[in-house]
Amino acid sequence: MKILMIYLIFFVYGLYKLFFGSEQLLLQANLLMISNLVVIICLMFARFNVHKAEKSSVIKVDIKVEDTHQVSLERMAYTALTSIQVALSLSFTASLVGFLLLRDTQPDIVLWSLILLVVSFLSLFPSEKMIRITNPNFNFPNPQSKNYEQEFFNQFDDGEKYVMLKGLYKLYSLVTWGLVLLAFILMFYSAFTGDSQLVSIIGIGVLLLLIQVSYTISLKPSN
């Protein structure tokens, strides 16, 4: 609840700065401020869901509704995670764009975006209580372990891996087609505005190559 209050204070301060700030902000600065406020809203929403899930998890319910209750707890936990991921992506983009456009004129707003990026990243690490709600049998591997990622992955059972695979397969198609579309958009943008996006197009090409080749190699039968 304390964290929620801290977010609220920052949110109110941001709103004040946006509407009643002494200096007239540039359009880009206003947009960055709005993006920072949206990040705070996402973090507050996530915190609220975590708090709600933690509180609900100690409530004793009738055996007939135990499964439904458990599902609602898991839904809250995953809603919180989704909000944090939105906050992370937004603050990441805002930090980079802000650094490019506003580092000289409004460094405080850029710094705010960077702080929100760090907070969003740290919020991604789930609390022990939340893991007990979503995966009661989950055991975190030793962080010192050399095979940490593999051991972490092995903690999921076949059913969970099946759900992950379905999600990742959809994501693979989405990312591939998204990158292709983006490369075309950048090409037309470069051609019609004269503002070269060559580096971005080459970067997208390298990413596409890596994604396609590594996926096909993983399908290739081993000797």
Place this chain on the structure above:
Amino acid sequence: MKTRLKELRARDGLNQTELAKRARISRQTVSLIERNEYMPSLLIALRIANVFQEPIENVFIFSEEELS
């Protein structure tokens, strides 16, 4: 494939979380199997059957078409 998981859970008074704990799988997997969205591996199917102390074919029922 049909499963009798729900029916057997009701018989033994187990919720999904408890069954998952005893079979050493996740609750999500139990839910997927019950909704016929996922066909479990032989190992998981055996563990579930063991929890109910039933032969595997009494828990997971295949149609003649699937077996032929």
